[in-house]
Amino acid sequence: MALGVVVALGGGAWLSSGLLRGLLAAAAFATLLPVAVSLGVSWWVYDRSELYRLDWLGRVPNLKLGRALNIHSGFDETSELLRERVQNLVVFDFYDPAAHTEASIARARRAYDVFEGTQVVKTTALPLPDDSVDTAFVIFAAHEIRDDAERAAFFCELGRVLKADGHMVVTEHLRDAPNALAYTAGVFHFLSKRTWQKTFERAGLRVSTSFRITPFVTTFVLKKIATGEATR
Template sequence: MEINRKSFQGVGNIIRFNWHFYVLAVGTVMLLLLLAQQIGTVFQPFVYILCFLIVSCIAVSLLASFYVYDLSDLYNLNWMDKKDSDQVIINIHSGFDETSTLLIQAFPEASLSVFDFYDPIKHTEVSIKRAREAYPPFPGTQSISTDYIPLTDASVDTIVVALSAHEIRDAAERIRFFKELFRILKPGGNIYITEHLRDVPNFLAYNIGFFHFHSKNTWLQTFKQSGLQVIQEIKTTPFISTFILTRYGNSI
């Protein structure tokens, strides 16, 4: 499938939406270098090492992000089953939607609905606010809460939640959200949850930033308590997992 993404779009968006972090990092390094000129030569190597570590962490995270969002097959949607073209699909995101246009391209005969559970009171990250300002919503996008999706029971063939469910930080709220996914999913239907995990590869790539993600065990517990089971886990890259879920026991 041909995708319409610009070169460096992924890593560029990360810098664009989180520029305050990079400004702070650069400012810190500059201050440390100035400090190194004022202190004794005994301590200068330690300051230089600290500067090196800061720059290295930023460089590694950006390189990993470039690999994930610009070089990998993540946006080819190869992790989805495309055998049924006329299915009912919903795409759910938390304020930044890079998937709906791709779903229309991949499933031109499908009925696609898009829902946005972004809540400015709960989801206070400035990066999401900047992303919403930079990219207009997909036409027809409906705002929802994580507690209720305005669809009838067992009415959806495929549900996609890409790189957004981790924004639901409260465990109880997250389970309620996944119970809603269970409710609207048809027996035999699939849910695709794509996420970074709080694991070793993401720690090596993003350092303490990996705490923003949930562990695999947390996701598995959430799925289980919501009546869902994992039928497959696909590693698009060492940093990204897609869990393919269905109703537990495949029945209502």
């Protein structure tokens, strides 16, 4: 669509003259530039960085990969990769088309096969016993839960099934300056760091460490807040 607009504006500029030509040419450039930047950033993040090599897991202190949960919002890019590293991998899909209305997820679900053994679950009721998971992975998924209360309840459930010494690995784009420059208005689909911190605290979780995978992707490593322990 953007390329169609650029062609129309460029054609208009070519057929015009004077001030109108300059305005149409400027409009064509202003339309093309953010598209080119977002495509370039996406290529770097998703095709050229360490993101899908999972090398960054080595930056998670004392990570245990005994029994792991990978939970996604309908578009599963990581279970096949995690299966190569995890002894016992459980995969959940919390996508609810009535509540999680991002159109790109519906398209992705039609285009990609479902990982074998994936269970469809509700965000507020995960079918696992308490303290049964060493590590929970939530990669590019939790931001699809747009309701603050549902998101907090979801992380409460994740905390319930996580062992006391377990880790929760949450990877997301943030609503911050680098992503605003990369995705312009699309940045508002992401959540701010402050919003994530509030969600984690409401769920009884603390950030033990965090790091960037490129300037555009942030990973939070969460732990349960022990009784009497202050958040930080």
